[in-house]
Amino acid sequence: MGEDRDDTLQPEQLEAYFALTEAVSLLQHAVDQQLRAEGDLTYIQFQLLARLSDAEGRLTMTDLADGVVYSRSGLTYQAALLEKAGLITRTPSVDDERATLVTITDAGRARLARVLPGHVRVGQEMLFAPLTPDDLHHLRDIMTRVRDHMRSRPPRSAAPRRSRRAPSGAPGTPAATETG
Template sequence: MTGNHPDTDGTQGLDPQQLGTYFVLMEAVSLLQHHVEQQLRAEGDISSVQFQLLARLAADDGQLTMTQLADGVVYSRSGLTYQAGLLEKAGLITRGSSPDDERATLVTITEKGLALVGGLLPGHIQVVRRLLLDPLTDDDLRQLGDIMTRVRDHMRAQPPRSAAPRKRPAGPTSPAPATTQH
């Protein structure tokens, strides 16, 4: 997995600096996500994914389609459907047909959902500031923002997950015609 020579599958490995950077990034993201998750569970009894969905809706005039939400928070269709069901049951969102596209489901944040996001935001900001922003200078923050924007844009150049074809089980797609013997 390290080195500049191609691996047996033809891919080039990572040098020690690349590997170290990758591991540091993954550890920092995991630590931040853990603390964010703790804050959201303690203060709002919701997950970070649920908070992302509500915050995205609140930031986008309160309404998005399920596809827009899935692409925005990088979440699977089935996972989003499940999370939306939980949020709807809690009275934090509603789902209905889109007036613009009958195939689309429109998700709308409720007043209760907006109030929850507003109540959680101060603690959320505090965690993000304490863990991510406080150790950075203004120049560090600008550079990190530039770097992560380039990385995100590079990753987003790929088709969104919601556009990926669904995997079908292997095997015949329709039953074989019945044969009769005479």
């Protein structure tokens, strides 16, 4: 706690931060519109289908939650919607009784294939069109470094669960113990 640290952002940092968050919001909005219009999918549903497709079709719910940085409960809800639509199946794992395996179906692969060209088009038009090859190289390197730094702390879905035995504020409970 005795560290001297500056909790303010410098003007250049603020400009970079707000430019990044605005660009991400604009890109996210365009992607959301495209996915809903062409595939009746939310962005998180698209991410789940894409991750399952990349993983050759099968992952645990925890692996999916960690990969898309989404809460376990939110992922369960989204998976139920995808399962109801016939785009995935969920089955208990034979290797770990606590795990649920998620598998993309042929219909899920078809839906992903249907929306992917438009998804790529939005990325090309919104993100990559104003960049030179050198810009792209630098952006990739910078964003990879930033992502890796952010990923060095496990996503909430991967963090160890805390015990709920002692009342809040009791010694040794998260409310009474500062971690960090």
